Amino acid sequence: MALPDSVSVGLVIIALVATVVLYDLWRIWSSHSEVPNLGRLDNGGFAWASGAEHELTRDVPGLMTMAAMMVLPWFFADQSGTPNWLVLTFDVLLALHIIGMLVPKRHAITSTHLHVDGHSIPWASLQPAKRQKKARIVLQRKGWWVLAPLALAGNPADLTEASRRIAEIFLSEEE
8 A cells, every 4th residue: 555645645734734833823813803802701701811931831831832832843754755745835834823922911700701812712611720830811612521621811910800701600500
């Protein structure tokens, strides 16, 4: 049985990665229109923005993963017959994804949803993570085990307010 052509496989991978990267960048860009105001919201919610330094703290494991994903294909490119331009294109896409991970983001808490990274996630599908760090708040997507932690970052005052409101939401769900 012959292996598939490395260029064809590489192009499929590039197309998939490009789709994910472009979608994520679009969601981050659109989050500014979805969370236009910061601070206390008219509906009783709270919105805040993170800075690049907060995003770095928020997603260190993801950034390390992206770096590994950029380096590892170079070790196998010659053995698999993958052209360097495909590996380089893959790295450029991952570099764009890293930039998107570090771009300051807007987050909001409402009574029904958490708005993060351009997505609105219902509270019913989230739970607090067992381990919390001071520089961020970590929630866990229900049913995803440890595979989908959702970290929120921001300055300490915003995180204190967000943490208080999140605790109130989870307490009211228990009642």
